[in-house]
Amino acid sequence: MELAHLPFSQACENNKQPILDIIAPRLNQPLNLLEVGTGTGQHAVFFANQLPHIYWQASDQVINLNHINARIKHANLVNLPTAIALDVSQQWPKQIYDVIYSANTLHIMSRQLVEAFFIGVGQVTQINSQVFIYGPFNYQGQFTSESNANFEQWLKQHNPLSGIRDIEWILALAKAQQLTLINDFSMPANNRLLHFIKR
Numbered sequence: 001m002e003l004a005h006l007p008f009s010q011a012c013e014n015n016k017q018p019i020l021d022i023i024a025p026r027l028n029q030p031l032n033l034l035e036v037g038t039g040t041g042q043h044a045v046f047f048a049n050q051l052p053h054i055y056w057q058a059s060d061q062v063i064n065l066n067h068i069n070a071r072i073k074h075a076n077l078v079n080l081p082t083a084i085a086l087d088v089s090q091q092w093p094k095q096i097y098d099v100i101y102s103a104n105t106l107h108i109m110s111r112q113l114v115e116a117f118f119i120g121v122g123q124v125t126q127i128n129s130q131v132f133i134y135g136p137f138n139y140q141g142q143f144t145s146e147s148n149a150n151f152e153q154w155l156k157q158h159n160p161l162s163g164i165r166d167i168e169w170i171l172a173l174a175k176a177q178q179l180t181l182i183n184d185f186s187m188p189a190n191n192r193l194l195h196f197i198k199r
């Protein structure tokens with residue numbers, strides 16, 4: 001598969017540098033990272049290239065693996081192995097990761113899948129593991145912008161089970177897995193980058 005023909009996300013191109021600016025100083029030593037819902041693989045390739053001391057394990061639903069792995073193969077980075085199959089509602093890897101990273105996934109998944117996501121994250125993390133979650137969230141039941149309110153309508157048209165999640169619910173699910181919110185970074189385009197550490 002030629003690179004130019006692979007699925008491409010402009011959002012990834014726009015948000016990768018702002019995300020790197022936040023995660024790079026917090027991932028400044030050799031660490032094993034699992035990315036959930038890798039999507040096009042643009043983040044995986046960019047971050048693995050910029051952070052060569054991070055072993056970046058991409059994952060996604062089986063249906064996405066061919067194109068992700070074509071991009072990964074093209075990148076040819078020693079710290080970016082073949083992406084693995086991971087549906088958050090199924091079996092999670094048996095191994096423990098130092099870091100979990102997931103971007104723009106929780107508003108795509110149903111509420112049931114978001115719950116499964118946090119249970120899975122709990123299984124594959126240990127004390128001091130870090131978790132980064134990027135995406136839009138609602139605060140006190142409110143959209144943070146008109147564009148997010150419009151985005152919600154667009155999401156619901158594609159899948160009624162999708163939707164921008166309440167930060168309070170996300171924090172409760174995280175807390176149940178001993179994940180403490182360390183920072184809630186404001187990001188471009190009305191997104192947030194949540195940083196948790198397991199205590």
Ligand SMILES: C[S@@+](CC[C@H](N)C(=O)[O-])C[C@H]1O[C@@H](n2cnc3c(N)ncnc32)[C@H](O)[C@@H]1O
Nearest residue numbers: 009012037038039061086087088103104105108
């Ligand atoms: C909007 S895309 C985001 C992709 C990428 N992380 C990005 O920032 O562009 C949502 C991703 O969530 C993944 N996803 C949806 N349901 C999932 C599930 N049950 N288990 C794992 N990943 C899932 C999709 O396959 C897709 O890659």
